[in-house]
Amino acid sequence: MRNAKNTRMCAVCRKRADKSQFVKVCEINGEIVVGGTQPQQGKGVYICPDCVLEAIKRKTLSRAFKKEVSPETYSKLESYGQKKDN
Numbered sequence: 001m002r003n004a005k006n007t008r009m010c011a012v013c014r015k016r017a018d019k020s021q022f023v024k025v026c027e028i029n030g031e032i033v034v035g036g037t038q039p040q041q042g043k044g045v046y047i048c049p050d051c052v053l054e055a056i057k058r059k060t061l062s063r064a065f066k067k068e069v070s071p072e073t074y075s076k077l078e079s080y081g082q083k084k085d086n
């Protein structure tokens, strides 16, 4: 386990891992940004790739950000979930 400050928790299964293991979703100027590389502003949610489909099903993002999340955002999230490094 690396530096604890890089540890994040999956919003779906609550597994903890290094933040590089997760798909990051954050809200920047009111926009929900999936896989953003900018320094995080405001609230951020981390989801492991294995949980992406579950997050979509449960509308985890809508709940986390307390607002409507567009289907485009969810489909972008889905594309991140299918990406596997191994």
Ligand SMILES: [Zn+2]
Binding pocket: 010, 011, 012, 013, 014, 015, 047, 048, 050, 051
């Ligand atoms: Zn997970």
